[in-house]
Amino acid sequence: MKIVRYQINGDSPKYGWLLDDKVGEIVGDIFGEYRRREAKIPVANVKLITPCAPSKIVCVGRNYVEHAKELGNEVPKIPLIFLKPPSSIISNGENILLPPQSNQVEHEAELVIVISKRARNVTPDQAKEFIFGYTIGNDITARDLQNIDGQWTRAKGFDTFCSFGPWIDTEFDASDAVVTCRVNGQMRQMASTRDMVFNVSILIAYISSVMTLEPGDIIFTGTPAGVGILKNGDVVDVEIEGLGKLSNPVKV
Numbered sequence: 001m002k003i004v005r006y007q008i009n010g011d012s013p014k015y016g017w018l019l020d021d022k023v024g025e026i027v028g029d030i031f032g033e034y035r036r037r038e039a040k041i042p043v044a045n046v047k048l049i050t051p052c053a054p055s056k057i058v059c060v061g062r063n064y065v066e067h068a069k070e071l072g073n074e075v076p077k078i079p080l081i082f083l084k085p086p087s088s089i090i091s092n093g094e095n096i097l098l099p100p101q102s103n104q105v106e107h108e109a110e111l112v113i114v115i116s117k118r119a120r121n122v123t124p125d126q127a128k129e130f131i132f133g134y135t136i137g138n139d140i141t142a143r144d145l146q147n148i149d150g151q152w153t154r155a156k157g158f159d160t161f162c163s164f165g166p167w168i169d170t171e172f173d174a175s176d177a178v179v180t181c182r183v184n185g186q187m188r189q190m191a192s193t194r195d196m197v198f199n200v201s202i203l204i205a206y207i208s209s210v211m212t213l214e215p216g217d218i219i220f221t222g223t224p225a226g227v228g229i230l231k232n233g234d235v236v237d238v239e240i241e242g243l244g245k246l247s248n249p250v251k252v
């Protein structure tokens with residue numbers, strides 16, 4: 001099932017489910033008890049926003065060997081994690097804004113895990129029970145500031161630097177899916193999720209040994225090789241095979 005959030009005429013956001021080009025409202029708690037109404041609202045008549053509203057955005061750095069190498073870094077022995085603030089979130093179609101402090105804003109195409117229920121000290125064997133589904137993400141990064149600062153809060157935390165969506169697929173098989181990034185139609189990144197250093201179950205176990213994960217929290221699972229610069233007027237498309245496409249224009 002594909003889960004979305006949507007607004008009609010600026011009303012408060014509702015959860016829904018997507019069937020072809022129609023949306024049906026979901027009533028109740030999307031992470032608990034809910035009912036699905038008939039999918040009869042044309043998707044063209046609603047504004048799709050991010051498919052959940054996370055309390056935390058946890059990200060994994062250097063989780064593909066070739067990407068760690070391209071930036072001259074070692075492959076981590078344990079997962080390297082960092083946070084992006086919820087204020088950085090944008091949805092499919094919204095503008096990525098280039099901040100004046102950086103001359104090197106880059107795309108990072110990533111598979112994103114959505115958490116289904118409170119997770120604390122979960123083992124890798126239990127981890128699948130805590131996955132609500134998957135979505136598509138772009139972990140936008142000011143690479144020059146990341147290098148200057150040493151720690152990554154500024155480089156990863158600008159407004160508009162966290163794009164994800166357009167939906168959550170609750171049945172997606174994340175074990176071997178091709179993740180691509182195109183800028184103005186030109187291929188920049190392509191790899192399979194099979195090539196992750198730490199798989200989805202290990203990541204959930206590791207992160208939940210540090211911080212409690214809440215329903216709707218999201219985990220960016222790292223980016224493949226091929227990261228590159230974004231310029232004013234570009235359009236960046238992140239696509240995951242079998243899951244969908246996330247597209248954002250770049251503006252100053």
Ligand code: ZN
Pocket residue numbers: 059060061108110139220222223
């Ligand atoms: Zn990343």
